[in-house]
Amino acid sequence: xxxxxxxxxxxxxxxxxxxxxxxxxxxxxxxxxxxxxxxxxxxxxxxxxxxxxxxxxxxxxxxxxxxxxxxxxxxxxxxxxxxxxxxxxxxxxxxxxxxxxxxxxxxxxxxxxxxxxxxxxxxxxxxxxxxxxxxxxxxxxxxxxxxxxxxxxxxxxxxxxxxxxxxxxxxxxxxxx
Amino acid sequence: xxxxxxxxxxxxxxxxxxxxxxxxxxxxxxxxxxxxxxxxxxxxxxxxxxxxxxxxxxxxxxxxxxxxxxxxxxxxxxxxxxxxxxxxxxxxxxxxxxxxxxxxxxxxxxxxxxxxxxxxxxxxxxxxxxxxxxxxxxxxxxxxxxxxxxxxxxxxxxxxxxxxxxxxxxxxxxxxx
DNA sequence: CAGCAAAGAGAGTGACTACTCACTTCATCA
DNA sequence: TGATGAAGTGAGTAGTCACTCTCTTTGCTG
Numbered sequence: 001x002x003x004x005x006x007x008x009x010x011x012x013x014x015x016x017x018x019x020x021x022x023x024x025x026x027x028x029x030x031x032x033x034x035x036x037x038x039x040x041x042x043x044x045x046x047x048x049x050x051x052x053x054x055x056x057x058x059x060x061x062x063x064x065x066x067x068x069x070x071x072x073x074x075x076x077x078x079x080x081x082x083x084x085x086x087x088x089x090x091x092x093x094x095x096x097x098x099x100x101x102x103x104x105x106x107x108x109x110x111x112x113x114x115x116x117x118x119x120x121x122x123x124x125x126x127x128x129x130x131x132x133x134x135x136x137x138x139x140x141x142x143x144x145x146x147x148x149x150x151x152x153x154x155x156x157x158x159x160x161x162x163x164x165x166x167x168x169x170x171x172x173x174x175x176x177x
Numbered sequence: 178x179x180x181x182x183x184x185x186x187x188x189x190x191x192x193x194x195x196x197x198x199x200x201x202x203x204x205x206x207x208x209x210x211x212x213x214x215x216x217x218x219x220x221x222x223x224x225x226x227x228x229x230x231x232x233x234x235x236x237x238x239x240x241x242x243x244x245x246x247x248x249x250x251x252x253x254x255x256x257x258x259x260x261x262x263x264x265x266x267x268x269x270x271x272x273x274x275x276x277x278x279x280x281x282x283x284x285x286x287x288x289x290x291x292x293x294x295x296x297x298x299x300x301x302x303x304x305x306x307x308x309x310x311x312x313x314x315x316x317x318x319x320x321x322x323x324x325x326x327x328x329x330x331x332x333x334x335x336x337x338x339x340x341x342x343x344x345x346x347x348x349x350x351x352x353x354x
Numbered sequence: 355c356a357g358c359a360a361a362g363a364g365a366g367t368g369a370c371t372a373c374t375c376a377c378t379t380c381a382t383c384a
Numbered sequence: 385t386g387a388t389g390a391a392g393t394g395a396g397t398a399g400t401c402a403c404t405c406t407c408t409t410t411g412c413t414g
Contacts, residue, residue, distance in 0.1 A: 020286045024202035038363045105331040106283035109197045136344045144321035154282040167313045215393045
């Protein structure tokens with residue numbers, strides 16, 4: 001297996017583990033073990049743990065952008081926004097990406113992580129803006145509901161049957177001007 | 178100083194530090210030092226680090242509820258919701274409570290923390306429901322925009338002058354259903 | 355086959371950190 | 385006055401963890 005292939009599979013594991021535990025709460029040893037390599041070799045693939053985390057953050061945002069582009073397809077305007085919203089709700093099923101996003105926000109005390117997270121969020125914002133073309137108020141409403149889904153995923157509200165929890169997890173209203 | 182008074186002042190420091198670094202990223206030593214006590218004594222005031230974190234989580238949500246109650250005052254309905262929204266925007270100035278909330282969500286992998294966070298969020302939800310009486314869709318919109326402010330605070334978007342960042346930080350629209 | 359570069363691991367190391375034990379100081383009060 | 389108990393600490397301890405040094409293996413090429 002080439003180093004680049006290894007890097008890719010290590011990254012996949014890292015995203016999952018960091019999504020659960022965050023930067024400080026995840027050890028490089030468990031990432032290495034789950035990726036099937038020794039822990040010293042992980043440090044040849046990624047120079048520091050923070051570097052790996054930064055790569056995970058960038059990868060998560062980039063993947064979300066691609067996910068949205070696919071969902072929007074040839075649509076535009078409100079229909080595109082609605083399609084993107086539905087595709088975001090899909091992500092609630094495998095919570096990894098939403099949790100990883102949340103860990104990125106929570107780690108923003110570190111300047112490097114803050115920079116990467118801002119860039120990732122800005123690209124996401126601009127992607128939805130470009131794909132849908134809706135006015136900024138609707139855009140803000142879309143992202144607001146997205147963030148609500150992030151924390152709902154973190155608390156695992158979809159697995160609760162209580163009424164308030166079900167209300168939180170409903171899809172965003174379609175007419176949002 | 179009585180042990181209870183100490184506990185209170187330690188808690189105040191703990192909220193600030195945990196808000197920055199999260200549970201795993203904050204050492205008990207810096208909390209003790211900033212609180213002006215020895216680190217062993219911290220463990221007489223709070224049995225474990227996680228216990229202190231849980232107390233910080235509960236305190237943060239409880240304080241937010243009180244903050245909202247004060248903001249709503251004698252109002253009700255949409256005006257109450259608007260007043261609460263404005264008071265939430267105030268919290269953007271001292272970011273501690275918003276960041277602490279975010280750290281609570283991000284630490285929800287731990288079952289105890291998840292339970293405390295769910296309870297805190299549910300109480301917050303019910304408080305706004307009770308104070309405003311607005312329908313659940315408006316309630317969801319309110320919390321959605323609140324979560325957007327949380328992550329905006331984390332990324333420190335209000336300190337940026339770029340247009341997209343300013344758009345994210347605007348107040349929620351007043352007519353929301 | 356010789357030589358070489360890249361993939362990969364074993365065995366550390368030093369720094370940190372949650373938590374403990376044994377101890378001191380001091381105010382209160384029977 | 386002497387006992388009690390609460391506030392508070394110095395000096396550990398056991399364990400974890402990011403990161404390194406050095407070594408082996410393996411596949412390729414001249």
